[in-house]
Amino acid sequence: MQKRQLIQEQKKIYQQALASQLVTAVIILNQDLNIVYLNPSAEALLNKSLAKLYHYPADYIFANTTINNKRLKQLLASGQELTDSDIVIEFSESHRFTAEVTASSVEFDQKPHVLLELKQIDQQKQISLEVFQHQQWVAARDLIKGLAHEIKNPLGGLRGAAQLLNRELNTEQQEYTNMIIEQADRLTNLVDRLLGPNQLPQINQNNIHSVLEKVCQVISFSNEKQITLVRDYDPSIPLIECDQEKIQQAVLNIVSNAIQAIENDCSITLKTRIASNKTINGKRVKLTAQISIIDNGPGIPPHIQDTLFYPMVSGRSNGTGLGLSISQTLVNQHQGKLSCHSRPGHTEFVILLPLTQQ
Structure with missing residues (x-):
């Protein structure tokens, strides 16, 4: 009996201390969907203290997002957890971030509450987007290089043939071959510009x-x-x-x-x-x-x-x-x-x- 009581006391101590040590931002809403608790990570993420946000409605944080009162009330009624992986939270133009939000139903003092866990994902999204865009840019560049070489080879032959033909024609007829040569040169210059700089940098x-x-x-x-x-x-x-x-x-x-x-x-x-x-x-x-x-x-x-x-x-x-x-x-x-x-x-x-x- 004494051992069980000791375990329960230790469990309570760790549970009370755990939320303040979590890296994940934790927000607790009461049954009226007002803020009643923020752990230190949530205060840092929102850039506001619990004292400032205490009893503020959840809409203050999740305005214009898919986490609305209707969904949260359904969660309280059903107890079914909900997750949204792309929530943009914006307090002002200078404080805006994207988070993955998980909401679940919990009980405190025998009353239903909503437990919200927020994980900021801006950096992961930005890295993934940059890697994807770089891969797409490399693929587009390689495609254009391949097409450019396929275009330049016949252009060179076309220009050479026009030059040879130019020698055999009179002045009036040379007007047509000169146009072929000029247009071939124009297309060659365009292709060279598409290929971009190909010399290695002199560091x-x-x-x-x-x-x-x-x-x-x-x-x-x-x-x-x-x-x-x-x-x-x-x-x-x-x-x-x-x-x-x-x-x-x-x-x-x-x-x-x-x-x-x-x-x-x-x-x-x-x-x-x-x-x-x-x-x-x-x-x-x-x-x-x-x-x-x-x-x-x-x-x-x-x-x-x-x-x-x-x-x-x-x-x-x-x-x-x-x-x-x-x-x-x-x-x-x-x-x-x-x-x-x-x-x-x-x-x-x-x-x-x-x-x-x-």
């Missing part, structure tokens, strides 16, 4: 801000829209190992695209920072130089954001869709990553370049 130690200043200098010579270039540099960034011309071309392509997309008197910010523990193509990199190109234009159309770096994808009617694809190739040659986040009024391209341990 040297460079100051990234010197590279960005050259971009600013080039843009200032043809700034018809009077775009304001804002520099926000981190002087503590060490020299990075890169091909100066290739990184300059990658940044210039992005800035040029931004200038074409935004209106007069808008601004473009070139921002540099050191970023730690970043994931590049599925691999964790301890230290990177982060270059952000930010504009306050209309944003990129949502329907092309997932395929933005594929060749021939453009948001402009007169765009070729090659500039960003080439930038992606150039950054990829440096074992780096190019990504984009866009909404109306804010578009940000981010280049991550690994820093060697010094």
Whole structure:
């Protein structure tokens, strides 16, 4: 009897301490679906304390999500657990995250309660999406390379035959063969642009801000829209190992695209920072130089954001869709990553370049 009582006391002690030690965020709702408990992990995830959220309705957290009062009341009535793996919780524009939510029915003081377990999955989703997009980009690039070579070979034969025929014709007839040669050259140039840069980068130690200043200098010579270039540099960034011309071309392509997309008197910010523990193509990199190109234009159309770096994808009617694809190739040659986040009024391209341990 004494042993059983001791076990029950120990069990109660561990149960009381367990919730505060869990990494999983735990929220408890009473039968009126009001918040009555948050463990420390939930307070950290929601960025609000239990004192601030006590007796707030569940709708305050799960507004505009599939976790609504109707489902929670059904859970209390049936006791059947529910799970949703893609809940976007947004308190404000600056505090937004995606979580996997499990809700179950529990009893406290002989009254039914709802136990909610939240697990943030933003990072896992982002890594999976980036790996998938990189795989798709590689597949698209390889497909275009194969098609380009299949096109270039007969074009070369066509051009050679036209040149030979050109020698046998009079001046009036040469007009037709000259047109064949010109169009063959035009298509060959287009195919070469589709293939993108094929030379390996010449790696040297460079100051990234010197590279960005050259971009600013080039843009200032043809700034018809009077775009304001804002520099926000981190002087503590060490020299990075890169091909100066290739990184300059990658940044210039992005800035040029931004200038074409935004209106007069808008601004473009070139921002540099050191970023730690970043994931590049599925691999964790301890230290990177982060270059952000930010504009306050209309944003990129949502329907092309997932395929933005594929060749021939453009948001402009007169765009070729090659500039960003080439930038992606150039950054990829440096074992780096190019990504984009866009909404109306804010578009940000981010280049991550690994820093060697010094």
